[in-house]
């Protein structure tokens with residue numbers, strides 16, 4: 214250990230810093246404790262919440278060291294259920310589990326079941342499914358303070374939500390305060406658009422009265438904005454002592470929320486508030502530590518009593534499932550996609566389920582034609598010339614720039630295509646693709662080689678910039694005003710765009726290409742996914758969740774660029790994040 218202390222490197226990684234800190238507190242603590250603490254710090258940076266404590270560990274000696282304690286101790290590390298945690302994460306996890314279980318235990322009485330039956334029948338009059346899980350989800354949520362609706366893209370999560378909010382309002386005695394939030398600006402924007410569309414459809418069909426529709430908000434905000442982020446602080450304005458003023462809180466894209474943020478969110482819920490989480494449990498987990506959505510949905514199935522109650526209310530035959538989770542009645546899964554009936558849906562399913570034969574068939578039947586839903590470039594993109602299909606993908610965007618289309622139209626053209634890669638640096642990475650495109654733009658005379666800001670430069674905000682109300686993952690487009698001066702335009706929460714001077718955005722990144730992680734919560738017309746071979750640096754990042762997340766960002770078309778063996782091995786590998794949350798939510 215003294216070797217580590219003797220090193221005076223200017224930048225020290227988290228793992229070494231933690232080990233040094235522990236060593237300063239107690240140099241005589243067991244050596245294996247320092248070893249596992251170092252691993253824990255590294256694991257937390259990869260997204261794990263905890264690490265397993267080996268069975269042969271002398272836990273008593275660890276506890277004697279004063280560095281590790283049991284739940285509730287004021288020690289830097291906590292040992293719980295044979296797992297080692299950083300104290301902070303243990304607190305988030307145990308508190309979140311307690312709060313979710315308390316929310317789940319708090320049933321809401323539904324006043325008039327006959328009335329509900331009628332209203333449900335009217336809202337789902339055109340339903341052709343039996344059982345219609347959208348309807349089941351609405352019926353279930355009416356009785357609950359916690360409801361999780363999980364489903365792949367286009368399975369009708371938002372459609373279901375609008376009907377659910379309508380029914381909640383129809384059965385309430387006063388207008389409800391409903392909050393709609395999502396983790397990123399982009400996701401909030403999409404949520405807002407989808408809810409607007411859903412409301413308009415139901416209004417047009419006469420299923421929704423305008424009074425009820427008026428209580429469903431037209432705007433969705435970022436989670437940070439909802440909770441009231443504070444400059445330079447990880448604490449929010451709204452906490453357990455100053456809860457949100459809401460009756461119902463809906464959070465979309467819940468798979469993107471990490472453990473710490475979810476814990477703070479649930480903390481800020483008022484004592485009577487309902488929480489509705491929407492998301493896709495099969496997507497990549499949050500960038501920060503935790504896999505909350507996956508853990509919350511793990512092993513869930515309907516209890517026989519609740520299945521019988523839901524059958525009675527919906528008039529459908531709902532069978533109970535086998536549940537290992539105390540949240541079994543609170544997790545509703547939607548399976549039928551109303552958007553992806555074709556190849557993209559089949560591809561997403563094959564990847565998700567690891568169905569390699571189907572995957573192989575789909576790749577073999579793909580076509581290079583632009584008008585087809587799946588194109589496959591069979592080869593390692595790290596060793597191939599990327600430029601032709603990439604520049605072609607951005608044709609519509611460059612055409613919009615050339616004809617000086619307005620910012621809204623230019624955004625639409627930009628969102629028609631995006632290049633995604635698992636990696637930030639190296640061959641076939643995000644930075645490489647961006648550099649290659651920028652070099653092409655020099656060749657085309659669009660920018661000079663030393664020009665950082667140029668018309669059409671798309672930028673990604675890599676961190677929360679609270680003073681500018683910009684959040685990690687927001688995308689802006691650099692466009693000239695009438696005088697030719699460049700501004701960066703961002704979609705505005707209230708619709709339209711807002712312009713920010715480039716000088717106020719020192720740390721942004723060019724975003725023709727982005728990582729799959731950063732693409733979560735967004736949707737593009739055509740996605741080109743680069744899957745470099747493992748030897749080119751993407752090895753540990755390639756997983757089923759990564760490929761599934763990337764593919765399901767596409768509305769109309771997916772282009773996959775990678776060798777079949779790379780795509781197949783990614784779809785065989787699921788990401789497992791170490792966390793104790795699922796176990797805390799388990800029955801028994």
Ligand SMILES: Nc1ncnc2c1ncn2[C@@H]1O[C@H](COP(=O)(O)OP(=O)(O)OP(=O)(O)O)[C@@H](O)[C@H]1O
Nearest residue numbers: 347364365366367368369370371372373407551552
């Ligand atoms: N039961 C249904 N019958 C017919 N069409 C439906 C049904 N449910 C949803 N849709 C349609 O499917 C499309 C996708 O629905 P919606 O936006 O609600 O899905 P989503 O799960 O929220 O999608 P995503 O999160 O991927 O954007 C919409 O056009 C919607 O009108």
